[in-house]
Amino acid sequence: MNTADITADDLIALVRAYNPKTNENQIRLAYEYGQQMHEGQFRHSGEPYFTHPVSVAAILTEQQLDDATIITALLHDTIEDTKASYSSVDEKFGHDVAELVDGVTKLTNLQLNSNETKQAENFRKLFMAMSKDLRVILVKLADRLHNMRTIKSMRPDKQIQKARETMDIYAPLAGRMGMQWMREELEDLAFRVLNPEGRQSIIRRFITLQRETGDVIQRITGDMRHELEKAGIEAEVFGRAKKPYSIWRKMQEKQQSFSRLSDIYGFRVITTSEDECYRALGTIHRRWRAVPGRFKDYISQPKTNGYRSIHTTVSGRDGKRVEVQIRTRQMHDVAESGVAAHWSYRDGVRSRNPFAVDPVKWVAQLTEQLDSEEDHEDFLEAVKLEMYADQVFCFTPKGEVVKLPRGATPIDFAYAIHTRIGSACVGAKIDGMRVPLWTRVKNGQSIEIITAQGQTPQATWLDIATTGKAKTAIRRSLRELDRARFVSLGRELARSAFEQMNKSATEKVLRTAARNLRLSSAEELLAQLGSAELTGQEVVQAVYPNLRPKPGEHVDRKRAVVGLEAGQSFDRSPCCQALPGERIVGITFRGQGVKIHTIDCERLSHYEDQPERWLDLRWHDGPHPAIYGATLDLTIGNGAGVLGRICTLIGQSSANIADLEFLDRKPDFYRLLIYVELRDIAHLHSLIPMLEAESEVAEISRYRNPDLFKAGTKDA
Template identity: 70%
Template structure:
């Protein structure tokens, strides 16, 4: 058990002028208020707030934050109230404790609408004093460390909430160590088998290669000594969840994963950072496209560092992060660095940014009465994404999330510019509006009077700001169309539970979703912002909606006109789960493409032919075509095993043909019929794990779209 003197000792180590008397008073008040209360683990309850206080002391936070940690559950779980805390301590501490209490009471893992509403309240509480969030994050960390004492369903709920909300929030606060630990603790609950498989592979790799971290650490120290640079080097294997996420996003097996080891080199000043970079690149070969300079272009949360990936010992890729001590403090502590003390004085770290300014700008942008769902979406987009830095023709820097397009760039300048955008030039060359921008590019937006954003831009835009502005514009322009479409969606959904979508039922549902009236609800249904089944579930939670397991193939796509037929584009073979757009052809219906299909270049000046489409929710039939390209060893029984692996994933093989035959290897294209894109990933993963498979990838060929309406001359225009 940690006693008051132990806690005070931790604080005095960095803040000799701490108010020990007040800390002791808060400690004793915590013990008295929680007397007789027990945690699910069987420990006295007060051990939890004391542990949270110690976590904040490790971050060198001020006395008010640590006292708040000691008292953070007193107003919620004991007979103490706001007035008691204010009288015994201070108004400041009472407001901090009250702020943490309000966050704790929010149900962030409830239904989507309620979750969005509560998330707005969380951010509003955070915007008043960032220390409220720092205490809450420490509270969540200790709860996750002791989560095994909870009931299994409660563990799942808390772990999902942590993964969706608290871990990315910690990352956006710049507290990367905290984000990584929260993610890994949640991962351990949500996917224990996946985490164990990563750990087992790590152990096997270490047995085969020895301690790679220690070996590379020695190599780096040797090079730094030769160059006369004083550097502290920290090496580590990346966390299991970080590796798992990279395997999923890049669709790679563990054996093909690179840079699973990371090293930090902490030096004296900024000039040494660039000297270290030169030394590393002279010794090891740099991996193209993996260099990032966050010193000259810091992240919005204040993070500064140089990142480079090199081919190190035994050709294994290694990521190196180079920074100064002050930069390292911000990289580790993030927002906490703003409140850190050293030798009794608040530390003025020139790199520390107070994220409350960012939160305030977001809350101001959406306003107190704005749409909770749009606020939630915008905030999640800003929390989850890294950034790129692009320039206006006048040289002004525009910061955007990775994956942003010229549409996002236009809306970042001004909503009016975004809505009037018709095309864009990147580095002087005209590009499609769905082009993903990269660091350092110069972007020129071309506008036209009377232009309004088409619905297809929703899927192209990456930022919450752009998506929100586009939706608002669409709701204004196409409101009547969306209301009629939404009414039809509602009718079908209600009939599935033998009910009628009456005006009264729709008005009641609108209130449940926090919307002003039934028309607004129908407009949201028609624009696919709310699913009709969610409305039914909200009104009739005890009724079972008839299964949508088999979405009829002819009705798989939303957004077609009555009687309009569609076909899959043979160039990109879109699958349910992917973002799609339709191109209309006279007498031939609609051809459905993925949003990033190269052939969309042919129609960039014919926006009137574009249709904003989406896949129906539910489980689709195994009828959607796709192609994969596989290179296999030429051996007895290999082809049979490949077919068996595909069949094990419940996919159908419709055709296959060889495109290259060598004495030892065959390359072939296999035509599949699949349910959705996730089933495709399952097939690719299963084949990738097979020893007889050298390479496997999805096969898409723009030239195969030739027979679906494009003219020969049009192919020449885009160099195909």
């Protein structure tokens, strides 16, 4: 049936097919109300807008959902896009439906593809909406599915934005909820937009393969049915080729060509009981050779979303591998609907599927860890790791089961048991054998964690750990270990910054700066200053917003360069960071003024064939203020107080440290970049020998990077 032609009677018939006791009057009323509210509105395709909510409702009938969810689908855009209000929906359809429609409206307004800080906060709101009523997410997923099915009518840039959002957020969320069919369709629809050539190449290769080998699916399905009938097992067998995106992803992960990819077909065996599942497994393994390491028993160890099935991969005489999933009809219903199976109806009553999970408990379990994340970056990482997780099940030495995402290591296992165990970890044994901490754990392995008193997390563990819980705990410990060092360094930077303004960095001044910057304490301010999250200038401005370096007879920054035309503005290019006193040229940019380069800047080679854009410039004679940044590349000894002494020397030379970045930390040496604000090239030439004389400075040079020009301009 064409969803654009679905009438109220058609929709009611779809619901009545699985729920004869449906409230037909309410569904008809919702249909008519939604149609009335959206009157005169049209989609990008030119169709009446109401065809969209009707199509969303039809998608949800395929999951046999309750009346409230179907009515919500019909009304899900009314509060946002029409004159309908929460109170009017509440009055006509009840509080339950009004809350659901309001929840979908709020989700629609979330910009999940925005910058990371805002994205993390929106993810929190998304999970809050899920925790109130998971049906809100079911409607939103069906809404996104229909929008992706009809995406061709949108502008190309909008198509790409929606496809990326679908691939990053909605598809993995559907998979995490156990709705694998929806995840696969969403991924493939997004793949069609993001990489049409890649998708077409997969389809062409499939056609070629079918021409060469015939209908492999029909042949293997027939063989499986024959073997199961011989064994007296009553079962249905279905086969299918995997979706183009699924195959593309396998090719990327395994770095294999299509011709070398083996398991591109999947088969499902639906039996009448759990016992028959294991009998069917034995029958299939007797007929075809099992592939080692490709067996998973999700019946004895179900996924958190209720998924139960036996997975095995077998190969035939021709060496072609096929994946086989074996489960009962009830398990299959949960595998198709996932968490949504909780609301499924059969014959007018809520279907009592023993394998369907309680959505409230599922969301609580999912959000428990995510709520513990302290900062936005950690939360966002934890969400994405959790949503993409494909679980493995490992055992403690006492036989307790620990669930981890695929690719997890013993470090993740240790932190999953307890943060204290993870932090004290010095080694691990898998099935009794000592293994490196970066080893990837596999299903069914027994893992023993070896701990030692006094052990603390290592920075290298961040590259080994995969779970959000482990990464967050490691970062927190490393921050605590670094905090004392950062506070000490921050105190030196603060003293230097305030002395530049003839002020003192007293405790009272630091507390005032912390309060104005909305930080919890002066110590927190110093820690952020020492870790380069804040600059000395920002701290000074927090206390003395109107305080600026006294200009005296200094050359004004706006007229520091001679040779510009009237009204032309200039910026120093970050690739070479030209200083007063150096020979310079300017390159003109339409709408961006002039970019200043030193005469020996490597970047200038890019403009050799455009002489009309070159300007012959020079710095204004006279003293300049210490506001022109240059970056120093230092390698220094990792000793107590070394960095503090260097900061003091820079301050004593009347230069200001504006930024600081660690490039490499070794047990004996640090390599870092220090962005200092100077008067001119002579100021730089006097500063470098002063720092070279420091015994713990192994190397020092002026840092220049021609590639930085692409990243933008750091204003002088």
